[in-house]
Amino acid sequence: xxxxxxxxxxxxxxxxxxxxxxxxxxxxxxxxxxxxxxxxxxxxxxxxxxxxxxxxxxxxxxxxxxxxxxxxxxxxxxxxxxxxxxxxxxxxxxxxxxxxxxxxxxxxxxxxxxxxxxxxxxxxxxxxxxxxxxxxxxxxxxxxxxxxxxxxxxxxxxxxxxxxxxxxxxxxxxxxxxxxxxxxxxxxxxxxxxxxxxxxxxxxxxxxxxxxxxxxxxxxxxxxxxxxxxxxxxxxxxxxxxxxxxxxxxxxxxxxxxxxxxxxxxxxxxxxxxxxxxxxxxxxxxxxxxxxxxxxxxxxxxxxxxxxxxxxxxxxxxxxxxxxxxxxxxxxxxxxxxxxxxxxxxxxxxxxxxxxxxxxxxxxxxxxxxxxxxxxxxxxxxxxxxxxxxxxxxxxxxxxxxxxxxxxxxxxxxxxxxxxxxxxxxxxxxxxxxxxxxxxxxxxxxxxxxxxxxxxxxxxxxxxxxxxxxxxxxxxxxxxxxxxxxxxxxxxxxxxxxxxxxxxxxxxxxxxxxxxxxxxxxxxxxxxxxxxxxxxxxxxxxxxxxxxxxxxxxxxxxxxxxxxxxxxxxxxxxxxxxxxxxxxxxxxxxxxxxxxxxxxxxxxxxxxxxxxxxxxxxxxxxxxxxxxxxxxxxxxxxxxxxxxxxxxxxxxxxxxxxxxxxxxxxxxxxxxxxxxxxxxxxxxxxxxxxxxxxxxxxxxxxxxxxxxxxxxxxxxxxxxxxxxxxxxxxx
Numbered sequence: 001x002x003x004x005x006x007x008x009x010x011x012x013x014x015x016x017x018x019x020x021x022x023x024x025x026x027x028x029x030x031x032x033x034x035x036x037x038x039x040x041x042x043x044x045x046x047x048x049x050x051x052x053x054x055x056x057x058x059x060x061x062x063x064x065x066x067x068x069x070x071x072x073x074x075x076x077x078x079x080x081x082x083x084x085x086x087x088x089x090x091x092x093x094x095x096x097x098x099x100x101x102x103x104x105x106x107x108x109x110x111x112x113x114x115x116x117x118x119x120x121x122x123x124x125x126x127x128x129x130x131x132x133x134x135x136x137x138x139x140x141x142x143x144x145x146x147x148x149x150x151x152x153x154x155x156x157x158x159x160x161x162x163x164x165x166x167x168x169x170x171x172x173x174x175x176x177x178x179x180x181x182x183x184x185x186x187x188x189x190x191x192x193x194x195x196x197x198x199x200x201x202x203x204x205x206x207x208x209x210x211x212x213x214x215x216x217x218x219x220x221x222x223x224x225x226x227x228x229x230x231x232x233x234x235x236x237x238x239x240x241x242x243x244x245x246x247x248x249x250x251x252x253x254x255x256x257x258x259x260x261x262x263x264x265x266x267x268x269x270x271x272x273x274x275x276x277x278x279x280x281x282x283x284x285x286x287x288x289x290x291x292x293x294x295x296x297x298x299x300x301x302x303x304x305x306x307x308x309x310x311x312x313x314x315x316x317x318x319x320x321x322x323x324x325x326x327x328x329x330x331x332x333x334x335x336x337x338x339x340x341x342x343x344x345x346x347x348x349x350x351x352x353x354x355x356x357x358x359x360x361x362x363x364x365x366x367x368x369x370x371x372x373x374x375x376x377x378x379x380x381x382x383x384x385x386x387x388x389x390x391x392x393x394x395x396x397x398x399x400x401x402x403x404x405x406x407x408x409x410x411x412x413x414x415x416x417x418x419x420x421x422x423x424x425x426x427x428x429x430x431x432x433x434x435x436x437x438x439x440x441x442x443x444x445x446x447x448x449x450x451x452x453x454x455x456x457x458x459x460x461x462x463x464x465x466x467x468x469x470x471x472x473x474x475x476x477x478x479x480x481x482x483x484x485x486x487x488x489x490x491x492x493x494x495x496x497x498x499x500x501x502x503x504x505x506x507x508x509x510x511x512x513x514x515x516x517x518x519x520x521x522x523x524x525x526x527x528x529x530x531x532x533x534x535x536x537x538x539x540x541x542x543x544x545x546x547x548x549x550x551x552x553x554x555x556x557x558x559x560x561x562x563x564x565x566x567x568x569x570x571x572x573x574x575x576x577x578x579x580x581x582x583x584x585x586x587x588x589x590x591x592x593x594x595x596x597x598x599x600x601x602x603x604x605x606x607x608x609x610x611x612x613x614x615x616x617x618x619x620x621x622x623x624x625x626x627x628x629x630x631x632x633x634x635x636x637x638x639x640x641x642x643x644x645x646x647x648x649x650x651x652x653x654x655x656x657x658x659x660x661x662x663x664x665x666x667x668x669x670x671x672x673x674x675x676x677x678x679x680x681x682x683x684x685x686x687x688x689x690x691x692x693x694x695x696x697x698x699x700x701x702x703x704x705x706x707x708x709x710x711x712x713x714x715x716x717x718x719x720x721x722x723x724x725x726x727x728x729x730x731x
Contacts, residue, residue, distance in 0.1 A: 002035050003076045005235040007108050009095055009121055010079040012130040015158060015568045027082055030061045030068050034077050051093045071097060073222050078235060084184035090134045105230035113137045129157035143186045144176055160570050265524060266290045273495040275519040277551060278526030279563050280503055280697035285652060288469050288498045289321055295467040295493060296328035302466035304332045309475040311336045312632050313652045319636030337480050338445045341452035348461045352443045359444050362436035363388060370429045377425045381675040389507045391430050396446035397477035403427045412509040412550050415683035453483040463487050472652055473499035478510045485517050501551030502544060503694050509550040531654055533569030536703050540696035543714055544689050572703035576711055583708050587661050588624045590704055594657050603656035605643040607695045609668055618644050647695040658699035663715050664707040689714055
């Protein structure tokens with residue numbers, strides 16, 4: 001068998017065919033054949049490429065119009081480019097594999113389009129789109145483009161960006177650009193066919209050249225450089241089976257694809273608590289799942305706990321985990337933090353009575369007693385929901401023992417300042433709430449966590465866990481973090497916290513150092529986005545780029561982050577309507593069109609801010625004959641139901657296509673509420689921004705944004721044009 005390595009020129013070239021499933025399917029067949037029989041294979045018709053270094057070959061991709069160019073080093077096949085016949089050869093002639101003498105690693109070099117001198121491919125790619133990289137400036141001018149048009153073509157990264165330019169280009173220049181892009185020939189399709197047939201007649205006389213390699217000394221040098229750890233980023237190992245699974249499988253399988261460059265993080269040994277953080281889409285959960293498998297393999301008779309705050313996520317991750325790690329499934333326990341803590345207490349004979357309706361009534365009675373007309377909190381116009389969050393996430397969530405503790409608290413994660421008088425009144429409300437809970441004989445979930453923490457801290461129960469992984473850790477309370485840390489302590493590979501403060505969808509926050517959880521030297525930040533397209537990432541970050549966020553450190557992090565996006569695609573569809581009926585009809589039409597175009601019905605999600613809108617869109621989508629599934633009932637099994645849920649329920653999930661309806665003042669409840677002071681309002685909107693950001697980044701390939709009347713200020717942006725509503729519904 002031959003090993004396959006991917007290069008960045010190759011992954012860039014694939015994007016040209018993202019809307020051509022026939023070409024992608026053929027490419028998968030070619031790649032699979034290469035791993036077993038690259039030569040003397042009638043499917044591939046492999047032969048050496050002229051004007052390229054020894055060991056450079058071309059193979060057929062499906063019909064004879066496409067070519068895969070690759071380089072052979074020992075038993076390693078390095079994929080360089082896939083494209084139309086002539087364009088593939090043109091790119092291959094310009095790509096070289098050279099050793100970086102300073103670092104002794106192998107790199108891909110390209111030709112600078114202006115100077116025609118060598119430069120690292122990554123450097124060229126950072127300042128240039130991929131669409132016309134096969135032609136240098138002299139080539140483009142020779143084809144008939146004008147001098148001022150060449151820099152414009154250099155910026156284009158996909159076919160849609162060229163089509164968007166049509167109204168502003170000379171008709172002759174657009175036709176020329178389209179022919180070159182679509183057919184690889186400036187004269188159009190027929191001329192391209194004739195040129196290809198002539199080339200194929202020439203190729204027929206020299207098919208299957210077999211091995212024609214560099215001399216042994218040069219090959220040894222290349223092999224040594226290729227094996228260097230620093231070469232893995234540019235020459236990523238991947239099997240043909242993995243490629244097939246990535247491109248063709250349901251979204252549930254995509255959710256466990258581990259980029260080979262992340263394997264080192266999965267295997268790394270941590271000599272104490274560790275942390276993995278990074279922006280949305282950087283593969284944090286995937287790394288965590290694969291690490292859980294590795295920990296389970298070493299666990300012996302012990303177990304690994306994989307926990308999170310969101311109640312519905314563990315069932316999804318458990319099923320996904322069982323599909324790629326069935327042998328380790330029984331040694332990994334997937335539970336949300338509250339269910340896990342309740343189980344601990346039950347096994348210790350310390351059961352607690354959780355009755356949410358009685359808890360709500362206890363809260364109401366406490367508010368009625370404390371929040372009188374003369375109450376400082378009432379005069380400050382702080383809402384009951386805001387005060388409940390204050391007590392749940394700060395007072396009880398941090399297990400504060402006294403009013404003095406609360407008065408001295410740095411209220412990280414809360415934007416509304418509270419004076420000593422207001423804090424004193426909050427504490428009175430908390431004490432009244434506790435009294436009402438005791439009188440009703442019930443507990444809330446914070447009581448469960450606090451009691452479990454004390455039980456574990458005081459060693460009153462023996463736990464079977466050798467490792468604990470907490471995903472979406474930014475949404476956990478301080479007490480939760482203390483509980484998990486107490487369960488495994490500072491042992492090697494014991495506690496791993498995975499999350500991103502920018503995706504925090506609940507108030508609060510914490511500082512790890514103040515909790516005694518030391519991750520210095522064991523914290524990793526992921527910066528490559530593998531999930532979303534660049535266009536989706538850009539749209540999502542515009543929502544939060546001016547909002548600093550708490551990521552568990554000493555200082556706030558800036559909203560605008562430097563990440564590398566690995567995929568390209570179409571701009572999100574943005575469309576407004578005069579009536580809600582028109583809006584919902586367009587939404588339904590776009591979903592139906594996407595399914596007709598080949599997107600699996602189960603890979604589509606409609607996400608909304610409230611449970612009321614969940615019920616409304618379940619009904620709307622059902623009316624057009626499509627089955628739906630609420631996210632609260634989704635357990636990770638692939639199915640053919642359109643998923644519908646709130647932004648919060650979508651946390652930790654991803655879908656090929658995401659629809660976000662009613663992004664307007666009413667749909668998002670964006671308006672300032674009666675008796676809501678400015679600072680409380682600003683804090684609520686900041687939280688809404690983060691939730692919307694989470695919803696937008698659930699989309700892998702396509703994102704639809706719709707509104708009635710005027711768009712919400714959260715998504716209005718002068719650099720993102722609104723798409724005509726009628727045309728948007730047909731895209």
